[in-house]
Amino acid sequence: MYTQSLDVPDTSAPALSSVPTAPDALQTRFDEKIDADQKIEPQDWMPEAYRRTLVRQISQHAHSEIIGMQPEGNWISRAPSLKRKAILLAKVQDEGGHGLYLYSAAETLGVGRDTMLDALHTGKAKYSSIFNYPTLQWADVGVIGWLVDGAAIMNQVPICRCSYGPYARAMIRICKEESFHQRQGFESLMVQMQGTPEQRAMVQDAVNRWWWPVLAMFGPPDAASANTAQGMRWGIKRISNDDLRQKFVDATVPQAAVLGVTLPDPDLKWNEERQQHDYGAIDWDEFWEVVNGNGPCNKERLSNRVKAHEDGQWVRDAAQAHAAKQKARQMKEAA
Amino acid sequence: MSTTHNDWPLWEVFVRSKQGLEHKHCGSLHAADAQQALQMARDVYTRRQEGVSIWVVPSNTITASEPDDKAAFFEPMADKIYRHPTFYEIPDEVGHM
Numbered sequence: 001m002y003t004q005s006l007d008v009p010d011t012s013a014p015a016l017s018s019v020p021t022a023p024d025a026l027q028t029r030f031d032e033k034i035d036a037d038q039k040i041e042p043q044d045w046m047p048e049a050y051r052r053t054l055v056r057q058i059s060q061h062a063h064s065e066i067i068g069m070q071p072e073g074n075w076i077s078r079a080p081s082l083k084r085k086a087i088l089l090a091k092v093q094d095e096g097g098h099g100l101y102l103y104s105a106a107e108t109l110g111v112g113r114d115t116m117l118d119a120l121h122t123g124k125a126k127y128s129s130i131f132n133y134p135t136l137q138w139a140d141v142g143v144i145g146w147l148v149d150g151a152a153i154m155n156q157v158p159i160c161r162c163s164y165g166p167y168a169r170a171m172i173r174i175c176k177e178e179s180f181h182q183r184q185g186f187e188s189l190m191v192q193m194q195g196t197p198e199q200r201a202m203v204q205d206a207v208n209r210w211w212w213p214v215l216a217m218f219g220p221p222d223a224a225s226a227n228t229a230q231g232m233r234w235g236i237k238r239i240s241n242d243d244l245r246q247k248f249v250d251a252t253v254p255q256a257a258v259l260g261v262t263l264p265d266p267d268l269k270w271n272e273e274r275q276q277h278d279y280g281a282i283d284w285d286e287f288w289e290v291v292n293g294n295g296p297c298n299k300e301r302l303s304n305r306v307k308a309h310e311d312g313q314w315v316r317d318a319a320q321a322h323a324a325k326q327k328a329r330q331m332k333e334a335a
Numbered sequence: 336m337s338t339t340h341n342d343w344p345l346w347e348v349f350v351r352s353k354q355g356l357e358h359k360h361c362g363s364l365h366a367a368d369a370q371q372a373l374q375m376a377r378d379v380y381t382r383r384q385e386g387v388s389i390w391v392v393p394s395n396t397i398t399a400s401e402p403d404d405k406a407a408f409f410e411p412m413a414d415k416i417y418r419h420p421t422f423y424e425i426p427d428e429v430g431h432m
Contacts, residue, residue: 039355041388087417094418150432169357179420182432187423251430258429 034235039165042108050234051109053227054164057236058106059116064128065099066120067301071135072144080138087184088141094181098174105166121306129287130217132295139192139199139206145185146259147207147214147252153178154248155218163235186255193260200260207256208264215279216287218245224284249277345394346372348379350386358390366391 026045033040040046069092076092079085103113119125130148135141156175162168192199219241222228231237239247249268256263267280289295343365349358361380366372372391381389400408416422425432 083417086415090415090418165355168355179432180418180422183420183423183425184417186425186429186432190425255429255432258426 034163034233037235038163039168040163041165049230050236053231053234053236054167055106055109055111058102058109058167059111059119060126060128062099062102062106062116063120063125064131065095065102067127067131067305069095069099070301070304071131071133071297072141074135075138075141078138079141084188087188091145091181091184094177098177101170101173102167105164105170108166117309121302121309123293123302126291128217129290129295130213131301132290132297133210133213134297136209137202137206139189139202140210142185142188142192142203143206143210145181145183146189146255147185147210148217149178149181149185150252151214151217151248153182154244154251158238158244159236161235161238186259189259189261203259204261207261211264212282212286213290215245215249215282216284218242218248220284220287246276249279253277343367346376346391347394347397348372348376349390349392350376350380351388352386354387358388361385363394 027047030040030044030046030050033044040050072088072095073092076085076088079088103116106116107113116125120127135144153175156171156178159171160168160175162171189203192203219225222240222242225241228237228240232240253263253268253270265280267278269278270276271278290298293299344367345363346366346369347363348361350361351358364372364375364379366375369391373389376389376391380386412418
């Protein structure tokens with residue numbers, strides 16, 4: 001899962017080593033590479049703003065993966081069968097893995113892991129708004145797979161062609177693994193829809209609660225996304241927020257029909273002229289409230305993350321102590 | 336010929352075949368230092384423009400998994416077929432998912 005086209009500056013971007021002002025020749029060469037759709041690699045010269053934008057976007061993406069383990073993790077101990085529990089464990093484990101791929105990609109830009117984690121833990125860095133909503137019942141897990149991961153795939157596939165090599169390659173790896181995430185969610189919901197009226201109602205309830213936050217995941221409308229043009233110019237962003245959102249709506253409507261649920265939008269209908277679906281207005285005030293820390297679960301997600309990090313301190317210390325001990329022993333043997 | 340060649344350390348060579356792709360291991364060679372290893376890797380492994388970028392890594396800095404432990408090392412992944420998308424039956428009318 002789970003990038004979000006936030007275009008929101010972190011309160012403080014992680015500190016980066018300063019790069020001397022670009023001689024024109026370097027800038028020209030960079031522009032030529034971008035124009036030719038070539039990749040920028042860590043050793044290449046790049047404008048400081050390009051580097052800063054990537055650090056922000058990739059680290060926000062990594063944070064989203066790690067925070068994204070929580071809403072579903074909430075149901076691991078209460079999954080309705082051993083099969084669903086094993087699947088959910090595997091999925092949450094994947095999200096952790098995706099976070100690690102992405103932190104490593106961000107580190108190639110010269111920012112340290114500790115700096116990024118610190119920005120997350122102190123609330124300076126953002127992560128996807130969607131994870132600040134609660135998972136109230138089992139069907140939420142299936143709906144997250146179907147809709148949240150579905151939206152994430154829509155968002156992430158174009159990033160596989162991002163101009164920054166390490167990010168693009170991390171995304172290719174991630175996208176290969178996402179298909180399992182969406183399919184397990186949809187299949188779980190199909191099974192539940194064959195159940196009792198109450199079980200079917202649970203699916204509909206989950207869809208009703210997640211639909212609008214999922215549409216907001218694609219980020220503010222193009223008209224309000226100040227950085228979209230620059231991101232497009234740099235080949236970091238390939239498809240605009242509104243275009244991705246439209247693609248997602250058009251792909252999801254027939255899936256909802258197969259599943260037998262309705263989408264909670266009275267304005268949602270096929271537009272013959274546009275050959276696309278029209279949909280209702282998104283509540284952007286709610287989106288910004290959630291992004292700015294006032295969603296239903298912001299505080300819980302962050303405090304869980306900080307606690308997990310602090311609780312893991314002794315493991316990191318023990319690993320270091322073990323490595324130091326091994327090294328000392330080797331040196332003693334060599335001596 | 337002198338025997339000094341044998342004293343040159345071994346380097347593992349990774350070549351990026353095309354811009355945008357990852358570096359892939361393609362072989363190894365002996366060289367006196369990193370710079371020489373790069374030049375020799377160019378001559379040995381990219382004579383026909385097989386690459387756009389080369390990494391060389393001292394072989395003795397690589398830690399590898401034990402071939403004999405392969406079964407035990409990778410076994411935990413063997414029975415988790417549900418990690419693959421094909422494990423899930425989705426009706427055709429849903430389209431690509």
